Amino acid sequence: MSDCSWKGTAAEDLDRSYGKPQYPPLLPSSCHAILIRLPVRTNAIPEPFPRQTHDVWNRNYVRLPCSPQSLYPVSEDELQKRWEIIQEELQKSITSSAQLETAILSYNSRYASKWNFQSLHYFFCETVEEDEARIFFESIFPKLAQLACNLPQILTGGVPLLKQHSSASISLSQLQIASLLANAFFCTFPSRNTLKQTAEYSNYPDINFNRLFGCGRGDKEPSVQEKLKCIMNYFRRVVNDPPTGVVTFSRYYVVKEALPNWAEVQSKLPRLHISSEGTIEDEGQGMLQVDFANKFVGGGVLSMGCVQEEIRFVICPELIISRLFTECLDDTEALIITGCEQYNKYTGYADSFSWAGDHIDTTPVDEFGRRYCTVVAVDAIYYARNPSLQFSQFHLQRELNKAFVGFSFGPPICGIATGNWGCGVFCGNAELKALLQVMAAGQTGRDLAYFTFKDDKLRDSIYKMYKFLCDKGSTVGKLYKLLCRFSDHRAQNKNSDLYSFLYSEYNAPAQSKLSFSKPTSE
């Protein structure tokens, strides 16, 4: 074996999407809200659709801050249109973060004693140079405020909520996303601040940026400052040079009956490229790139989190807007984002995460102006409290189904770029999760590119097992049955090792009393 950093299929032989029709196409339908006018012209900012503003204010749509129906109590018995207050405040001259705090609280007065803006103040007073802060307030801030205030002209249609247990897509121009994100920055979204369990949006991630602004002092939370640098750079870019592309957000739900009966699956294992070098976002170009998600997509991006998902969301900030309309993911659901752009470079990870400058994304675009960059958010289960649980049949199936749902969206035009999904913060077992992802990729007919994030030992161990299984001609179903056997075995032998078991038991006869298809409980 060569001593290079990868094994298996060469990276250049993997299927990539470039030049192929991306899914979903931009065809208006009851389950695809296209908020721009078609056809899209290359290199021009898409025009909003419909032509006339269509205000919707109900439980199926995002409650937009500019809706005339969004009212705010200004005295005991007087309500005012909240958008009027917002516009008035944002059009004032604001030259410091203290004034920005005052403006934000003027239309969020109920939270005046609850929110703090420590991280934001630290950013402008300590993190950036005095000159940079001045330039921000003089030349970027007014354009950002204008971008937020122009929301009703930029986005004329209602944004449907991507609710649980239905598949639906939303296509927005990058400019529409920028205007929505500018509103999130100014904390203008109504009904999104209460923490009550019974609140209308309790099953949605938060979207207003107040939590990020209040994450504590910069010296205690350096990664929050670095995330702010990413976000500020994104805003600097979009206000000075409005982007012209389109991004599609798709919620994908698979009904239980349509999931594979894993024990019976005859598919072979997919082609595998496994490398200890490289990242999903860099080496996975033109592939379906896995986001190691939280069921509330974006996880801690607008608070303290700074691992794979949060980093992905701040280097490609358009992803953050998915939090506005994506209800928390259920077991057989995924969110797929097609066409996002990378605006930032980074180094480090978690506490050492650091903004490394502006990134110019040269990824080609499809006929609808969407970059050939697709991210699939799939949430693993959190196993820190009870790691043994992941080997139970119920959990094997849950994680396998989740990966399958994410990988099976649209025709298999490209491979999947992934890695230690669920194995960092969520404490999963990487040798197990790798096999589950191999199986899901095999069943969906896609190549798998797996990045072990500098772990040579893990790369070698997974590749050796993969090769062994391929040499034996294993099918996905056969491997599933073996995993189920391991599940029973492990219940009696707590410390047993998965791969040792698979090597020794591969040819052992299955015990007939086991039922593989219907695990009933945890």
Ligand code: AR6
């Ligand atoms: N490319 C390839 N591999 C990576 C990359 C990358 N860019 N970044 C990290 N890894 P983690 P989880 C590897 O902990 O366990 C978030 O808060 C690295 O080995 O982010 O599924 C979400 O919002 C790392 O240890 O994913 C969820 O709440 C491993 O991937 C929660 O974390 C797992 O990364 C999900 O936790």
